[in-house]
Amino acid sequence: MACAGPASSGRPMEKRVTFDNRLLPYLLLTPQLVVTIVFFFWPAAQALYQSLLLPDPFGLGARFVWFSNFEYLFNDRYYLQSFVTTAVFTFFVTLVSMSVALLFAVMADQVIKGAGAYKTLLIWPYAVAPAVAGVMWLFMFQPSIGVIAFYMKAVGIDWNPVLDGGQAMTLVILAAAWKQISYNFLFFLAGLQAIPKSLIEAAAIDGAGKWHRFRTIIFPLLSPTTFFLLVVNIVYAFFETFGIIHTMTSGGPGQSTTILVYKVYSDGFVGQDLGSSAAQSVILMVVVGILTVIQFRFIERRVHY
Amino acid sequence: MLSLPYNSSTPVLYINKNALEEAGLDPEAKPATWPEVEEILVKLKEAGSECPLTTAWQSWVHLENLSAYHNAPFATEANGFAGTNTELAFNGDLQVKHIDKMGAWAKDGLFSYSGRRNEGGARFRSGECAMFTESSAGYAGVKAEADFPFTVTNLPYWPEAEGAPYNTIIGGASLWVMSGHEAEEYAGVAAFLNYLSSAEVQAQWHQDTGYLPITTAAYDLTKEQGFYNENPGTDVAILQMTGKAPTENSKGIRLGNFDQIRAIIDEELEAVWQGQKDAKAALDEAVSRGNELLRRFEQSTR
Numbered sequence: 001m002a003c004a005g006p007a008s009s010g011r012p013m014e015k016r017v018t019f020d021n022r023l024l025p026y027l028l029l030t031p032q033l034v035v036t037i038v039f040f041f042w043p044a045a046q047a048l049y050q051s052l053l054l055p056d057p058f059g060l061g062a063r064f065v066w067f068s069n070f071e072y073l074f075n076d077r078y079y080l081q082s083f084v085t086t087a088v089f090t091f092f093v094t095l096v097s098m099s100v101a102l103l104f105a106v107m108a109d110q111v112i113k114g115a116g117a118y119k120t121l122l123i124w125p126y127a128v129a130p131a132v133a134g135v136m137w138l139f140m141f142q143p144s145i146g147v148i149a150f151y152m153k154a155v156g157i158d159w160n161p162v163l164d165g166g167q168a169m170t171l172v173i174l175a176a177a178w179k180q181i182s183y184n185f186l187f188f189l190a191g192l193q194a195i196p197k198s199l200i201e202a203a204a205i206d207g208a209g210k211w212h213r214f215r216t217i218i219f220p221l222l223s224p225t226t227f228f229l230l231v232v233n234i235v236y237a238f239f240e241t242f243g244i245i246h247t248m249t250s251g252g253p254g255q256s257t258t259i260l261v262y263k264v265y266s267d268g269f270v271g272q273d274l275g276s277s278a279a280q281s282v283i284l285m286v287v288v289g290i291l292t293v294i295q296f297r298f299i300e301r302r303v304h305y
Numbered sequence: 306m307l308s309l310p311y312n313s314s315t316p317v318l319y320i321n322k323n324a325l326e327e328a329g330l331d332p333e334a335k336p337a338t339w340p341e342v343e344e345i346l347v348k349l350k351e352a353g354s355e356c357p358l359t360t361a362w363q364s365w366v367h368l369e370n371l372s373a374y375h376n377a378p379f380a381t382e383a384n385g386f387a388g389t390n391t392e393l394a395f396n397g398d399l400q401v402k403h404i405d406k407m408g409a410w411a412k413d414g415l416f417s418y419s420g421r422r423n424e425g426g427a428r429f430r431s432g433e434c435a436m437f438t439e440s441s442a443g444y445a446g447v448k449a450e451a452d453f454p455f456t457v458t459n460l461p462y463w464p465e466a467e468g469a470p471y472n473t474i475i476g477g478a479s480l481w482v483m484s485g486h487e488a489e490e491y492a493g494v495a496a497f498l499n500y501l502s503s504a505e506v507q508a509q510w511h512q513d514t515g516y517l518p519i520t521t522a523a524y525d526l527t528k529e530q531g532f533y534n535e536n537p538g539t540d541v542a543i544l545q546m547t548g549k550a551p552t553e554n555s556k557g558i559r560l561g562n563f564d565q566i567r568a569i570i571d572e573e574l575e576a577v578w579q580g581q582k583d584a585k586a587a588l589d590e591a592v593s594r595g596n597e598l599l600r601r602f603e604q605s606t607r
Binding site for chain 1: 418419420421422424425427428433562564565568571572575576578579581594597601604605606607
């Protein structure tokens, strides 16, 4: 109970505002704790437990099979290939969504007239659900019905993501990145506005050009934001993109856009193989955990707070 | 009966009559066999068609129904009905030959792949694709949107297969009633199911959508109303399904993890259409990957 904070001191000379109630800190933490337990710890524990089970076809009973779900997965070379696919997808989604968002934020930061309208419009796509975003991109780029695909073919581009794995991957990366740009934009803009103007003005007086100021002052001072967004974007690409994949490619052609989380979704919810799906979730959880630790150990060192 | 069949359909061939006419072919042609289809595809291509043939639901049409239609097993143990120890068998000579042919057509621009579901529908209805293998239930959409005359005819078959064509099999869904409710709720359910399967409702459903009527009475009523005479091709699916007494290979398919197996089939067929794999290698791989899922399913039912 030593960690109860300011409430533990009862000295009369204390000038700070203190709360003597020992329960209050816990009470204030309760909402967040409840949310974390109900929406993270409980499902995670369920996934761990289910990953050791083989449920029957109608989900009425299950057999305990130890680690055979994991054994099955790691013997499947298509599953292993899906790690590579996920890495490519995540790298480009993060790169595209963060760099475009940074560009927009820098530009929006300089806008004087109608800044509010620009900002609102740039933030808008964040409200679009992934599956809906997928369908919208499909309406533009699906080779049979897509409006833009029609003009691409008209000017002679051999556009067929239905059979060309590289084009399919490009398409899902763009759709997934587009959806995340808004979120990144918001944080980058806030980060930019927190940089003291005096620093930039001083550099300008010293004769530093626009690019030089950005590279040596603005970008380093944005590094906490960039680091935070890097973690968030990787988690986004890993976990929240199955709706986009499902509506746009179903993981195809072949397995060229089958990322790990899509396989979790399709094996679990379409194929009803909950044991394997749970085992895949556990693996995914471990992978993202490791990635986050790596980021905090090695990349965070270069962040200036 | 385990559940009440409802939206059942079977694959048929749709043909754009205008496309045939523009290629100098008989617009009324109803090619019965794949070699006859091939002749037409070649001429369509020569006449400049970008998409002579496309398909919906490739696994269902070009492997599952293909197998039933030629009395070839899709899987052992009577396509899975005799036990969960079933193994996939769609890498037989007939299936390899068919997929090999379609792969060659894809390479030559005679067959154009549209996607795993029924994406090809938009391409046929807009007139881009001249021929289209799709569920009989695609009829409503084609009728509503196509601004050209079209033919609905039997799914083509390979004449050298002995006794072919047999019957095709259904796809679709059925209505299940769950246990654990009150008796009076079941009375309501029964009344509703009786209403749904009444001849009038079934006949209208069948005529509006192209799904199969689930009772003979509904079929007879539709005939009496003169619907088949006014809308040629709408009875093709029924005749094709019921044309012959079904065999062990043409009764249907019952497999565990079938959704995932179909996804594997889609992946392997896409490799054929891309020219990355030959038909035999792709089907062998699909069979071996699918068998692993069947073994997994077998374990789960023990």
